[in-house]
Structure formats: C-alpha cells, structure tokens
Amino acid sequence: MRRRTFIAALGGAVAWPLVARTQQPAMRVIGRINMGAASQPDRGRAAFLRGLNEMGFYVGQNVSFEYRTADGQPDRLPALIADLVQRKVDLIFGTAAVALAAKQATSTIPIVFVTTADPVSIGLVASFNHPGGNVTGVLLRAGAEATAKLIELVHELLPATTTVGMLNNPNFLDTVADTTEVQSAINFFGLKVVIVEATKEADLEPAMTKLVQAHVGALLIGDNLFFSSLRDRIARLAMRNKLPILARPSFGEDGALASYGASEFDGIRQGGIYMGRILKGEKPADLPVLLPTKFQLVVNLKTAKELGVSVPPSLLARADEVIE
Known part of the structure; x- marks a missing residue:
C-alpha cells in the first residue's frame, strides 16, 4: 500500500511541471515603431504600458515588444513594417504614419495608432465611430x-x-x-x-x-x-x-x-488599453477612434x-x- 502511495505521489510530482507549463499564458508580441528621434528614449513607453497593465498584460509575463525606430523619417517605415510582418507580430502600434504604412502591408494584423493627424481625412479609417478594417486608435489633436x-x-x-x-x-x-x-x-x-x-x-x-x-x-x-x-x-x-x-x-x-x-500621456495610455482589448479578442473595426477627453x-x-x-x-x- 505504501509503495503504491509513493508511486502515485511521485507520478503527481513528475506530471505537475508538465501541467504548469501548459497553463502558462501565451506570450503575445507587439511591434512598436517609434517615429521619434533615435537618440531619445521612447517617452510614451510608461503610458502605454500602464494601459496594457490595466488590461492584464505585463511585459515578460504575457506580452513582449519588437521595438523599431524611424528617427522621424517616414521613408524608413516600409522596411520596418515588412520586418514586423515577417516576424508575425500579434499587433502593430505607432503614429498615423506608422499605421498607414502598416495598413498597406497587412490587412490581417491589428493596428493601433495614437496620433495628432485626422485619421479619417488621411484615409486611415472609414469613420471615427466605425473604423472598419484592421485599424483603430486614439486622436490626440485638440483642434x-x-x-x-x-x-x-x-x-x-x-x-x-x-x-x-x-x-x-x-x-x-x-x-x-x-x-x-x-x-x-x-x-x-x-x-x-x-x-x-x-x-x-x-x-x-x-x-x-x-x-x-x-x-x-x-x-x-x-x-x-x-x-x-x-x-x-x-x-x-x-x-x-x-x-x-x-x-x-x-x-x-x-x-x-x-x-x-x-494630455499626450493619457491618450497613449488609452492606446495601451486598446491594445489589450484587441489582444483579448476584440476587433479594431468594432472599436471607435477615441477623441481627447482630458x-x-x-x-x-x-x-x-x-x-x-x-x-x-x-x-x-x-x-x-x-x-x-
């Protein structure tokens, strides 16, 4: 009886790490292209990470980033986007210029923007309430x-x-x-x-x-x-x-x-929340473009x-x- 009990206990101990591994959350990958200067830190990082945290996503636990910088030069975007698409990231995040380049490169990978440019007039989304396609985001422009x-x-x-x-x-x-x-x-x-x-x-x-x-x-x-x-x-x-x-x-x-x-940082935080909602299964087409509130x-x-x-x-x- 003792031998059976010992073997059963041992079997449970051996099986436990296998079960634990299957319960680990999947690591989602976000492609982040920063249009800012390469010499400067990504000053919006803390804000969008705060939004992601509010949705239950934490770097190193269930989400990671592929970072790229265009150093203020839009002509660098096609190559940067192509690299992220090839790496099969789960989502692409950046400015309107980043989103436009990404929209031309993929119709399946979700895209979230935070921008001061009017996303409707530049053809990024169909309308504020019903963006359509694979793109949505946050407008920072106060007008x-x-x-x-x-x-x-x-x-x-x-x-x-x-x-x-x-x-x-x-x-x-x-x-x-x-x-x-x-x-x-x-x-x-x-x-x-x-x-x-x-x-x-x-x-x-x-x-x-x-x-x-x-x-x-x-x-x-x-x-x-x-x-x-x-x-x-x-x-x-x-x-x-x-x-x-x-x-x-x-x-x-x-x-x-x-x-x-x-508020720039509040808008970027809202972008982080949108990224989290999309990673949880919501569609960009169903998420209206957010307007400034603060x-x-x-x-x-x-x-x-x-x-x-x-x-x-x-x-x-x-x-x-x-x-x-």
Whole structure:
C-alpha cells in the first residue's frame, strides 16, 4: 500500500511541471515603431504600458515588444513594417504614419495608432465611430480651439510680442492642419508668424538661429510626436536663446513657459488599453477612434522666472498644474 502511495505521489510530482507549463499564458508580441528621434528614449513607453497593465498584460509575463525606430523619417517605415510582418507580430502600434504604412502591408494584423493627424481625412479609417478594417486608435489633436488658446496665452503672458515663431516638420501628416490653425489664430490676434522647419535633430539649432534673427517673441511647436520626443533638447535650445515656448502639455515639464491641449500621456495610455482589448479578442473595426477627453493648462513658474516673465495671478488660478 505504501509503495503504491509513493508511486502515485511521485507520478503527481513528475506530471505537475508538465501541467504548469501548459497553463502558462501565451506570450503575445507587439511591434512598436517609434517615429521619434533615435537618440531619445521612447517617452510614451510608461503610458502605454500602464494601459496594457490595466488590461492584464505585463511585459515578460504575457506580452513582449519588437521595438523599431524611424528617427522621424517616414521613408524608413516600409522596411520596418515588412520586418514586423515577417516576424508575425500579434499587433502593430505607432503614429498615423506608422499605421498607414502598416495598413498597406497587412490587412490581417491589428493596428493601433495614437496620433495628432485626422485619421479619417488621411484615409486611415472609414469613420471615427466605425473604423472598419484592421485599424483603430486614439486622436490626440485638440483642434483649432486649443491652438487659439495657445495664442491667447502669448497675448496674456507676452503682450509686447508682435511676431510668433513656429517650428514644423513637413514630413508629418499633421503639419498642414497645424499651420492652418496657427495662421488663423495668429491673424485673429493681429500678429505675424515665422515658420521654420526641422526634419531631424541636427536641424533644431539652425532653426532656432533663424527664429532669433527674425526677432520672434514666442515659439510654438508643431503638434507631432517627433518634436515631443525631442522636447528636452528643444527646450534647452529655446532657453539658451531666451525664446518662450508655448506648446502641448507634455512640454510643460521640460521648460515650456506655458502649455495647453490634450494630455499626450493619457491618450497613449488609452492606446495601451486598446491594445489589450484587441489582444483579448476584440476587433479594431468594432472599436471607435477615441477623441481627447482630458485637457491641461500647465504654467512653468521656474521658466517664467528665468525669462523674466510676470505670470498674472488669474492665469495661475486657471492652471491645472503649476511647475515651480
């Protein structure tokens, strides 16, 4: 009897690791293409990982990433996408430019984007409510109203300013909409705008030199994720040249005088949630494109002090965050 019991127990001990192995969750693979500068860390990583965690996905446990970077150059995307498709990733995540390139390469692998470009007008999805196909995502663009508020901030913080500079990257899909909105707001306030372009990190310093030579009193930053990836570098150059930055909220932490718009990190977190929902079986075609819901006004008193700018108490009272 004892011998049988021992053998039975031994058999259970031997079989247990086999059962345990079959119960391990399948490792899903996400292809992540970052359009930001290769020299900079993926600053949205923590946000989309938070969203994935909320859906029960944890790196190293049941999800892994294949990372690639395009360094702000859209012409690199086809080869990067082809590599991810060949590796048979479960999902592809990136900006609108990444999603467009991926959509051309595959109709079966789900694609999730986070972008400031209008996904309907560029042909990425059929509509916001019913994306169709294998693509959906999150829109970060706050629109003309947010741009107008930035120009209001120029008027409120820097009343002597008559000319505003704008940094743009013509390689990005949202550049035309950006420029149109800024021109409209600038004209309303009777100001002038000087637009300079930068398509790579090395272009930033010459662009700043042009803006200084044009005697601009404030600097707007094109609303795209490439510039967001370089915001610490942009902020340092602007501070060195005494140029106050007014931009999207993520710039507030890196030295912008003031910022307003949709929360970039909240939008990226929502993208992480969408990735988790799709990995659990939902279809991109059934997930509507999410619109911005969280807006932030950030004022940086440290930057104001360094630039010698007086911030009205009324503006501080309205701010969602004050950096000191």
